[in-house]
Amino acid sequence: MPKVTLANGKTVEVECLSCALTSGLITPDGGVVIETDYFHAHQDVAYPIKGLIILASKRHIKCFDELTDEEQADYITLLVKIRKAQRKILGIEYVYYFYNEDTTHHFHTWMVPRYEWMYEFGRSVESLRPVLLYSRNHLNNDANMQEVRSAIKKLAEELNR
Ligand SMILES: [Zn+2]
Numbered sequence: 746m747p748k749v750t751l752a753n754g755k756t757v758e759v760e761c762l763s764c765a766l767t768s769g770l771i772t773p774d775g776g777v778v779i780e781t782d783y784f785h786a787h788q789d790v791a792y793p794i795k796g797l798i799i800l801a802s803k804r805h806i807k808c809f810d811e812l813t814d815e816e817q818a819d820y821i822t823l824l825v826k827i828r829k830a831q832r833k834i835l836g837i838e839y840v841y842y843f844y845n846e847d848t849t850h851h852f853h854t855w856m857v858p859r860y861e862w863m864y865e866f867g868r869s870v871e872s873l874r875p876v877l878l879y880s881r882n883h884l885n886n887d888a889n890m891q892e893v894r895s896a897i898k899k900l901a902e903e904l905n906r
Contacts, residue, residue: 763850767803775897779904783819793884795896796835801853808846830903
């Protein structure tokens, strides 16, 4: 089974990280932002980007065409709801969406807010990895982490009103 190192440094063995998260076996550092019958949204603070959200299905599926009608409707509703909250609460103007079906986990969509500093890494898919690595290596400081955690809290409040 793959070993997963959590943001707090703990290592756990899980069959599927997404299953472990969405079933509540692992509580994401920072907490769950919103949860429905079919989906689960949290921030992975290992990438300390304010407002970054990972939206995962609760079922262990990998491909878009495996979503049921109910899941499809819930997915788009939730995606829009989270996007609206990012704009309203955090003033996020643009978001990049990333989702790969050949994941080692299961169905999850990255919602990566676009900040000014990211443009030096490019304007499209090629910038995603450098942006994530940069955040992990250079933004992992107390001041930024505090901002990230406060943003998670505010998003969760807005989404669960
Ligand atoms: Zn899974």
